[in-house]
Amino acid sequence: MSRGTLFLRLVGPMQSWGNESTLTTRGVGDLPTRSGVTGLACAALGISREDHGDLEAFAKLQFAVCEIKRGIVERDFQTVGDTLTVEGKARGTILSPRWYRCGAAYLAAFCGDSAFLNKVHQALRRPKWPLFLGRKSHVPSAPVAMVTALWPDEIDAYFVAAQQGKHRCLKQAAEGAMSPIRNPSYFDVPVSFAARRFEPSVYQEVRADVDAAVLKEFNQGLPLRLGNPTWRGGTVQ
16 A cells, blocks of 8 residues: 555635534534544545444544744624423523634645545545635635645654644654653544544644645645735735
């Protein structure tokens, strides 16, 4: 089995990748989650929430995500009607705070079986279902699929760890290589979206420089205007 790395461009005026949301309060994480990016790829492939058999192929992939532009955190409020208490009694309308990031840009990567990743790349170019960045109201403002179908080397070849690195990067650790006590651990490997079942994975957080060729391709895919004054000339400032 040949291995490769597939990069995904996650750019939009609004994104929300939450891993600590409750029923009424929908939070926002600092970085896109593995489960969220997997869900985006599944939408491109036309994999339904109930069809969890195809998730096994995603579970075998290594995952990393890099912050290219942090953006700012915003909040809005929505109302939910006809709610019930835990006793089943009518509670009426409640207020539901929703958090999201505005003007953020991320570079996500899957590493593993090149044949499967090529299939994902083709689906991202012509998605079967609409793509969204964490929530259905948050759509990408630039193509998610990078121009190059597949980069030949491992993820570490493009995220070069350095103390002076510009970008915050979260890389999934090799099995047994990291201690969950010293490194962040998340239940973000989806087993079933329908039943909301997730397996844990351990990450290493570093400051890293993104390979110049990858960053150039990332920038070339951006539209000239994203409706945010901090974006200029099609490149991330």
